[in-house]
Amino acid sequence: MGEGGNIWTVIFQVAFFAFIIAYFFYGQRIQLAIWNRDIERNLRRLKFLRDKAREKAVKVVKEIGKPEEDPTQRIDQFLETFLIQPVDMDPAGIVWKLDHLLDVRDLSMKDTVRRIAPKADETSLNNLENLLEAALDLNQIYRVVRHYYLMGRRTNAYIITAQLHMILPLIMDMAYAYDGALGAFAEGQPIGDGAGPLLACKLLAGREVKKIEKDMVYGEAELDGRRILVLKAEGPGGNVGKPGEALEALINTYGYRPSIIVMVDAALKFEGEETGDVSDGVGAAIGGIGTERFRIEEVAHKHKIPLYAVIIKESLKEAIAPMRKEIYEGVNRALERVKRIIREKTKENDLVVIAGIGNTIGIAQ
Amino acid sequence: MAGYRARPNLGLLIILILIFLFMVMAGNFFGQEELFGERSASTFLGFIGLILILLLFFKLMAQPPAVPKTRIVTVLKCEKCNVKNIRDFKQGDYIPKQEGKCPGCEGPMYIEAIYPEEPPRKKPKLKF
Numbered sequence: 001m002g003e004g005g006n007i008w009t010v011i012f013q014v015a016f017f018a019f020i021i022a023y024f025f026y027g028q029r030i031q032l033a034i035w036n037r038d039i040e041r042n043l044r045r046l047k048f049l050r051d052k053a054r055e056k057a058v059k060v061v062k063e064i065g066k067p068e069e070d071p072t073q074r075i076d077q078f079l080e081t082f083l084i085q086p087v088d089m090d091p092a093g094i095v096w097k098l099d100h101l102l103d104v105r106d107l108s109m110k111d112t113v114r115r116i117a118p119k120a121d122e123t124s125l126n127n128l129e130n131l132l133e134a135a136l137d138l139n140q141i142y143r144v145v146r147h148y149y150l151m152g153r154r155t156n157a158y159i160i161t162a163q164l165h166m167i168l169p170l171i172m173d174m175a176y177a178y179d180g181a182l183g184a185f186a187e188g189q190p191i192g193d194g195a196g197p198l199l200a201c202k203l204l205a206g207r208e209v210k211k212i213e214k215d216m217v218y219g220e221a222e223l224d225g226r227r228i229l230v231l232k233a234e235g236p237g238g239n240v241g242k243p244g245e246a247l248e249a250l251i252n253t254y255g256y257r258p259s260i261i262v263m264v265d266a267a268l269k270f271e272g273e274e275t276g277d278v279s280d281g282v283g284a285a286i287g288g289i290g291t292e293r294f295r296i297e298e299v300a301h302k303h304k305i306p307l308y309a310v311i312i313k314e315s316l317k318e319a320i321a322p323m324r325k326e327i328y329e330g331v332n333r334a335l336e337r338v339k340r341i342i343r344e345k346t347k348e349n350d351l352v353v354i355a356g357i358g359n360t361i362g363i364a365q
Numbered sequence: 366m367a368g369y370r371a372r373p374n375l376g377l378l379i380i381l382i383l384i385f386l387f388m389v390m391a392g393n394f395f396g397q398e399e400l401f402g403e404r405s406a407s408t409f410l411g412f413i414g415l416i417l418i419l420l421l422f423f424k425l426m427a428q429p430p431a432v433p434k435t436r437i438v439t440v441l442k443c444e445k446c447n448v449k450n451i452r453d454f455k456q457g458d459y460i461p462k463q464e465g466k467c468p469g470c471e472g473p474m475y476i477e478a479i480y481p482e483e484p485p486r487k488k489p490k491l492k493f
Contacts (some may be wrong), residue, residue, distance in 0.1 A: 187456055189437060190479050201460060236459035272491055322437060325480045362479055363460045 032158060035165040039149050042168055043142070049179045050142040053135035054079065060131060060186045064124045065117020074116045078132055079139045081109075099291040109133070123188065126237025127361060131185035134178045134320070141175050174316065181320035185238060190362035192319040195266040195312040196285075197363045198331050199338070200232035200356025209365045215239050216246035217365050223339060225348035229256060235360035243286060243355050244295030250353065251299055259350040261300060262308045262338055265357040266327070269313035276330030277313045280337050285309035286357045306345065310337050323362075381418050435481040441465070445472030454479055 023030070054075065061071045083105050086097040113120075113129045120128060145164065152161035184191050190198065209219040211234065218231045229250060233241030243263075250256045265285040269275065284296040284307055300307045312330040342352050437454035441464060448469050461475045 187437075187454070188459065189454065190460060198460065205461060236462075272493065322435075322481050323479070324483070325478075328478045328480060362458070364462065 028158065032156075032161055035161050036149070036153060039145070039161070039165055039168060042172055043145055043149055045172070046138075046142040046145055046175055049175055050135075050138045053138045053179065053182055056182050056186060057128075057132050057135045061117050061128060064120045064128065066119040067116055068118075071116040074112070075132070075135075078109075078112055078116075079136050081136065095291050095294045098289065099295075102289065102291060123237035126239050127185055127188045130238035130359070130361060131182060134181050134185055138175060138178050141171060141178075145171060177317040177320055180317060184320070184322045185361065188236065188238070188362050190323040191359055192314045192321060192323050192327050193266050193358040194323055194360055194363050195314070195327055195331050195334070196264045196356035196358040197232045197235060197360035198323075198328070198356070199264045199335055200230045200354065201235075201363050201365055202331070202335060203228070203230045203354060203356075204232070204365050213242055213246040213249050215241040216243065218246065218250065219365065223352070224343055226342055226346055226350050226352050228342070228352045228354055229258065230354050230356070232356040232365060233358075233360040234365070236362050236364040238359055238361035240288070240357075240359050242292060243357055244292035244299075247296055247353065247355065248299050251303060251305075256351060256353070257303065258305055258353040259346045260306045260308060260342070261296075261353045261355065262310060262341055263296070263355045263357055264310045264312070264334055264338060266314050266319055267311035268319070269315060273313055274326070275314050275318055275324060276326035276328075276333075278310065278330055278333045278337050279313065280308065280310045280341060283307055283309050285311055308341050308345065310334050310341070381414065381421065384414060435483060437479065438482050439476055440478040440480075441474045442477040443467035443470060443472045443474050446470045449477070450474065 057075055058072050061067065061075065065071070083101060086094055086101065088094055109129055109132075110125070113125055113132060117125065117128055145168075148160055148164045151157065152164060181191065183189075203221050203223075204219045207219040207221055207230075209217045212218050212231075215234050216231060217234045218229055221228050221230055231243060231246055231250070233239045233243070247261070251258070263285040265287065267279075267285065267287075269277065284293045284300070286293045286296065296307070299305075312327060312334050314324075314327060314330075318324060318327070338354060346352055438451050439454045439458045441450040441452070442448070446467060446469055448467055450468075458476055458479055460477065460479065463473055463475050465474050466472065467474050
C-alpha cells in the first residue's frame with residue numbers, strides 16, 4: 001500500500017467512527033426528524049383532502065340548495081361542530097343520555113342544512129347532510145393529526161410523534177375512504193353500507209310501505225309461508241334512520257310478536273377476506289355508536305325474541321364508496337342465507353322481522 | 366381515489382450518489398490493484414451505481430399514475446323477461462326506480478343496480 005492509500009484509510013476510518021459516535025448521540029433525533037418529515041407530508045395531503053371536501057360541499061350546496069346568500073361561512077361553521085359525550089363516571093342510564101344528544105345533533109344538522117340549502121328537496125337534503133358530515137370528518141381528522149404533530153414538535157415528545165407516525169397509515173386509509181365517499185354522497189349513488197337496505201328493498205319490491213318512527217319504513221311480505229315484516233331506513237336520500245326505535249315501536253306499540261328477528265348489515269371484513277362474502281351468526285348486526293344496538297338488544301331480551309344476524313363483508317373504504325358489483329352479488333347470497341335461517345328457525349304462519357341496516361342513499365323502497 | 370403510497374426517498378438517492386462518488390474516487394486514489402484488483406471491476410461497480418441512481422432519479426421524477434376515473438353505470442332490468450340494459454348513471458337514479466319499457470317485451474323496466482364499472486383486478490395469491 002502506498003503513502004496516499006494510508007492517508008485515505010485513516011480518513012475513512014475517522015469518518016466511520018465519527019458516523020458511529022454521531023448516530024450514538026443523535027440517532028433518536030435523526031429518527032424523529034425522519035418521522036416528522038413523513039407526518040408533514042401526510043398532513044399536507046390531509047389538508048388537500050379537507051379543502052377539496054369543503055369546496056365540493058360549497059359547490060353542491062350552491063347547485064342544489066340555491067341559497068340567496070353565500071353559504072361558505074355557514075359551511076365553515078358546520079365543519080367545526082362537535083358533540084360532547086355524556087359523562088361516564090356513573091354509567092347507569094348513559095345510553096339514553098347519548099341517544100338524546102345524538103337526536104339533538106341530528107335535528108340540529110338537518111336544520112342547518114335546510115337553512116343553507118333552502119331549495120333542496122328531502123332526498124337531496126339527506127344527501128347533502130351526508131356530504132357535509134364526510135367533509136366534517138375529514139376536517140376533524142386533519143385537525144387531530146395537526147394537533148398531535150405540532151404538540152410532538154413543540155414539546156420534543158418522542159412518544160407522541162412515534163405513535164402518530166405508527167398509526168398514520170390507518171388514518172390516511174380512513175381519510176381516503178371519506179374522500180372517495182364525497183362523490184357518492186354528492187350524486188346520491190348507493191354506497192357499500194347500503195347492502196342491508198338493498199336486501200330489504202328486494203323483499204319489499206311492489207309492496208305497500210308505511211312510515212314508522214324517525215326516518216324508517218316497514219312493509220309486509222311473505223316468504224315460504226311465513227309473514228315477514230321488512231324494516232329499512234327511508235330512501236333514496238342518505239339516511240340510516242333509527243332501527244332500534246322502529247323495532248321497539250313495532251313490538252311495543254303496534255303489538256307485533258315476531259318469532260325471530262333477522263338483521264342484515266354490511267360489516268367490516270378482516271384483511272384477506274373477499275368483499276361480498278356472507279356470514280351469519282347471532283346478535284344485533286348494527287354499527288354506530290351503540291345506542292340503537294342497545295335498544296334492539298333490550299327489546300329482544302324483554303320479549304325473548306331470538307336475534308339472528310347476516311353480514312355482507314366489505315372494507316371501510318368500500319362501505320362508504322359507491323357500492324361495488326361484488327357487494328350486489330353478496331346481497332343476493334345474503335338473501336338466500338336469510339331465507340335459509342327463516343326456514344330452519346321458524347314454522348309456517350310465524351311472523352318474522354327482517355331489518356336491513358345501513359345507509360339507504362340511492363336505494364328507495 | 367389515490368392510495369397511500371410510499372415515495373422514493375430523496376435521502377437514499379443522495380447516499381447512493383455519495384457511494385458512487387466514493388467508488389470513482391477510490392478507483393482513482395487507491396489504484397486498481399489495491400482495492401478492486403482490476404480497473405474493469407471498478408468501472409463495472411461504478412456503472413451499476415450509475416444505473417441505480419438513474420433508476421431512482423426517474424422514479425422520483427415520475428408523476429404518480431393518474432387515477433382512472435371509474436364510470437358509474439346503472440343497470441336496468443325488465444320485470445317480465447329479465448332483460449338487462451346498462452347505461453351511464455344519471456343524477457336522480459335510484460334503486461328500484463321504474464324507468465322506460467323493455468325493448469323486447471314492452472314490459473316495465475326498473476333500476477336493479479348502480480355500481481362503478483371496474484376493470485377485472487388480479488387478486489394477489491395469499492399464502493395463508
